[in-house]
Amino acid sequence: MAWTATNSEGYAAPAALATDVVVLTVRDAGLLALTVGRDGGAERALPGGFVGAGERPLDTALRKLHEKTGLQAPYIEQLGAFADPDRDPRGWIPSIAYLALVPADTEVPDASARWMRARQPAPLAFDHEHVLAAAVERLEGKLWWSNITVGMLPGPFALSDARRVYEAIAQARYDPATFGRDLKATGLIEATGEQRAAGPGRPAAMYRFTSNRPTWGAGRRKRIAA
């Protein structure tokens, strides 16, 4: 039996407001998305939940993200609303989707959680394949113009770490020299002054993003206000 709701004016109202969170990371040169199992559903789904009365949807998303990944403040931004009337068989339940990026070594406490290839997912419940596709497209589009990867590269990182992340997202190979020059040219990262020696080879200089809030870089979006 489908859920329904009626408001104090006597008209039909949404039965609930949901959030869904697309959690992405890069591991082994591949882009992965986090999915969870559902009670009484064969297909897996994106993590998410209902927005409580008086709660900001972003806080709902952050809360769910913390429950699944233990992370407090990675990169997160709103993807948009998915609210077509038949998207949820339980009833009229609009969803606000968020995109969150987390580091590759994130441990997932939730027992039912699995990482899945983001570009060729297994069938997902609701409209979640749609949501996931929108998330991947958003990530690809903002890759070189924003600090969106700060969620995957939070701490001090070497330029080669960053390059592997960018290559997995763009599905391209970058020349190491050109990559470093262009990433520095965005103005979004700064040297920490540290070095990291891991195995053989010259130790790498470490960098960090100057902000972990969503920010645009110096990418050439054709001079606005010359």
Next chain:
Amino acid sequence: MAWTATNSEGYAAPAALATDVVVLTVRDAGLLALTVGRDGGAERALPGGFVGAGERPLDTALRKLHEKTGLQAPYIEQLGAFADPDRDPRGWIPSIAYLALVPADTEVPDASARWMRARQPAPLAFDHEHVLAAAVERLEGKLWWSNITVGMLPGPFALSDARRVYEAIAQARYDPATFGRDLKATGLIEATGEQRAAGPGRPAAMYRFTSNRPTWGAGRRKRIAA
């Protein structure tokens, strides 16, 4: 008294789902937004309304747009959800915002409707100043990378018409020769073969966008998949 709603599971639910539409156009070298008056409210607001049960929010937005402007199919895209709990004094009413672009000569049948400067609006109701700012930012960001201006330039247009629209949005001056070269290079427009003679001067060749659905152009977003 605030509106409330309870769903069939016994929990609080949103009192309604709203859409707001930011309608933008360029007139006299300025970017303008459409606002309407409200019953019992001093401040003006963006056009919008409640999503009916079983209705797609996009259809609600298109319906409202048609009521206010008489237009059927301009450029429209979702801006995002605005759903903080205190955004509407009437109660818990999330809103899905849309960005629509219309030609400069659009006649507005709604008697209370007025065009307002989009970048320095008078105070607006609810969180509508926020929504409007997000719309302007979206438009600026996509200007050179998409066919977003097809709503403002629907029919056959001269390159000089397009240049005036782009200059008003970017708040910049473009060299006519370079402008034409770069707009053609996006691959989003095509020549109609017609010419337009208006007053003195050589007649202008006419162009049109090849699609009026949201589309990305050949703008250099750093070679994805080289």
Next chain:
DNA sequence: GTAATAGTGTCTTTTAGACACTATAGC
């Protein structure tokens, strides 16, 4: 020493900006 990874310098190609010049209309 060799192998492995990090980083610099510079040449070439592509894209964007500036601007001189030509073309076609009304008067």
Next chain:
DNA sequence: GCTATAGTGTCTAAAAGACACTATTAC
């Protein structure tokens, strides 16, 4: 003819791509 608008060609500047070369570590 003059003025106004449209359109072409080309030089310069800036950004991106390719790649040779140097630097520092483990062994």
